[in-house]
Amino acid sequence: xxxxxxxxxxxxxxxxxxxxxxxxxxxxxxxxxxxxxxxxxxxxxxxxxxxxxxxxxxxxxxxxxxxxxxxxxxxxxxxxxxxxxxxxxxxxxxxxxxxxxxxxxxxxxxxxxxxxxxxxxxxxxxxxxxxxxxxxxxxxxxxxxxxxxxxxxxxxxxxxxxxxxxxxxxxxxxxxxxxxxxxxxxxxxxxxxxxxxxxxxxxxxxxxxxxxxxxxxxxxxxxxxxxxxxxxxxxxxxxxxxxxxxxxxxxxxxxxxxxxxxxxxxxxxxxxxxxxxxxxxxxxxxxxxxxxxxxxxxxxxxxxxxxxxxxxxxxxxxxxxxxxxxxxxxxxxxxxxxxxxxxxxxxxxxxxxx
Numbered sequence: 001x002x003x004x005x006x007x008x009x010x011x012x013x014x015x016x017x018x019x020x021x022x023x024x025x026x027x028x029x030x031x032x033x034x035x036x037x038x039x040x041x042x043x044x045x046x047x048x049x050x051x052x053x054x055x056x057x058x059x060x061x062x063x064x065x066x067x068x069x070x071x072x073x074x075x076x077x078x079x080x081x082x083x084x085x086x087x088x089x090x091x092x093x094x095x096x097x098x099x100x101x102x103x104x105x106x107x108x109x110x111x112x113x114x115x116x117x118x119x120x121x122x123x124x125x126x127x128x129x130x131x132x133x134x135x136x137x138x139x140x141x142x143x144x145x146x147x148x149x150x151x152x153x154x155x156x157x158x159x160x161x162x163x164x165x166x167x168x169x170x171x172x173x174x175x176x177x178x179x180x181x182x183x184x185x186x187x188x189x190x191x192x193x194x195x196x197x198x199x200x201x202x203x204x205x206x207x208x209x210x211x212x213x214x215x216x217x218x219x220x221x222x223x224x225x226x227x228x229x230x231x232x233x234x235x236x237x238x239x240x241x242x243x244x245x246x247x248x249x250x251x252x253x254x255x256x257x258x259x260x261x262x263x264x265x266x267x268x269x270x271x272x273x274x275x276x277x278x279x280x281x282x283x284x285x286x287x288x289x290x291x292x293x294x295x296x297x298x299x300x301x302x303x304x305x306x307x308x309x310x311x312x313x314x315x316x317x318x319x320x321x322x323x324x325x326x327x328x329x330x331x332x333x334x335x336x337x338x339x340x341x342x343x344x345x346x347x348x349x350x351x352x353x354x
Contacts, residue, residue, distance in 0.1 A: 041334045044181060047077035047108075047345075048328040050115065050250070050292035051321025054085035061325035061350045062102065068347045069327060070107045075180065076158055077108060077327075078187070080292040080319055081115025081250030091122035091133050096145040100153060103146075109158035111185070112146050114139065114174055115250045115292070116192040120215075125193070125204045135196070136218060147173035163229045172222070175229045177236075182243040182334040186233045188226045188272075190249035192293040195219055195268030202264050219268060227275050234279040244286040244332065244339035247276070252293035252318065255302035259294075277303055280314045286339040288315045288330070295321035297328065299342050317342050325350045 047069050053062035069077060083099045095118075103110045119139040124131020150165075151157040163175035177186045197219040198205045198212045205212070230247070237245050253269040254261055280287040280303060298318045303311035320326040331341045 041182065043331060043333045043335075044075045045073065045329050045331045047072065047074040048080065048248075048290050048317070048319050048330060049077065049326075050080035050113070050319050051082040051295055052325055054082075054322045055088060057354050058085075058323070058325055061347070061353070063105075064349045065325050065327060065347050066102060066105055068345065070105075072329070072345070074108055074329065076152070076154070077106065077110045078185070078248045078290065079103065079110060079112045080248050080290060081113045081191070082117045082292060082321065083115065084117055085322070086117050086121055086126040087130060088117075090130055091118065091138050093141070096142055100145055103153040104155060106154045107156060109152040109154040109156055111152050111158075111160065111176065111178075111187060111248075112174075113187050113248055113250055114142055114189050114191070116196070118142055120191050120193045120196040123207065123211075135215065143171075143173045163225060169225050169228065172225045172229070175225065177229075177233045179237075179240065179242065181332060183332050183339065184233060184237040184240070184242050184245045186230065186245065186247045188229060188247065188249040189222055190226060190251045190253070190269075190272060192251045194264075194266060195223070195251055195272075197268035199264045202262075223271055226272055230272075230275055230279055234283055237285075238283060242285060243334055244288070245283060246288045246290060246330070246340070248290045250292055252291055255316065258302075277311075280311060281305075283313075286313050286315075286337075288317065288340050288342075290317045290319065290328075290330075292319050292321050294318060295324065297324070297326075297344055315340060315342070320344070323354065 049065065053059045083095055103112060119142060120135050122131065122133040122138045123135055146153065147162070150159055150162060152160060158178065160176040160178045162173050163169045164171065164173040172189065174189045175187060177184060193203060196215050198207065198215050200212060234245060251269065253273055254266040276289065296318055297320050300316055301310050301312065301314060302316050303314045305311060317328060319328050326347050327345045329343045329345050331343070332339060333341065
């Protein structure tokens with residue numbers, strides 16, 4: 001989560017998820033369900049959440065959210081990063097194992113995306129008590145804990161394709177894709193804190209020039225891997241004739257400088273955002289970007305054509321987080337021209353409980 005901005009939650013009412021939903025997708029371990037669902041073009045629902053649990057109260061609320069998701073008919077879920085608040089102590093090994101245990105308490109498969117509080121900020125961005133770790137070592141550790149095989153986390157797992165299977169991209173186990181029904185899902189390691197592109201004196205940056213240079217090199221290499229994965233995945237979605245693509249990453253990319261930041265606070269997204277726009281425009285179907293980071297639930301259409309008109313086939317959704325321990329459901333209907341329908345899911349026990 002960026003220390004330079006905090007979002008306030010947008011008010012939202014709980015929306016009902018379509019009952020009796022059946023999913024579809026060749027990535028699913030249940031092959032019969034996959035083939036039948038694809039053939040029948042059936043509707044299904046996916047859970048989206050991230051930036052939690054934050055603080056002691058968040059750790060009380062988090063199991064309620066996981067129970068609520070287990071009680072909902074969702075095929076799988078995606079966690080868009082941040083296992084803790086930036087100030088919630090150091091990035092100890094226990095942070096990742098406890099988080100893995102929570103993810104595995106979900107009855108369905110869960111795909112986990114790294115967050116900046118999980119690694120880029122572990123050097124101590126939020127004070128000495130939050131530091132003591134090398135950012136790149138923590139990312140490598142997170143990869144070992146969460147992505148040891150081609151299976152997701154969750155009590156029931158799902159097979160995904162990892163970018164690390166490709167020569168030259170062996171490190172990027174967190175970048176995955178899978179097809180379910182008529183939609184391709186893509187995850188990318190794109191982080192808050194300017195995607196680990198540091199500048200001296202900006203956003204709490206106090207490390208020496210040599211460390212800034214090392215992190216800059218990491219950002220550039222990972223950026224190239226992210227662009228490669230995005231391009232290749234969209235090409236595959238087009239080849240398969242899919243109706244939609246959903247991209248999930250952690251960072252709030254500050255579309256159109258909506259947060260009124262200085263250029264050095266968000267120049268880490270100067271390459272990935274134009275590439276995303278390029279792929280969205282070229283793809284015949286619908287696209288969605290889901291992210292966390294700023295903890296403000298919202299759904300909008302921030303991309304525009306060169307003539308200033310909105311790109312109607314692109315939707316951005318930001319999930320809840322921080323003091324608002326709720327989740328978002330996305331229902332995929334291949335018979336709906338919009339493909340995606342997003343609904344905030346409010347966990348009743350986590351409303352006004354602090």
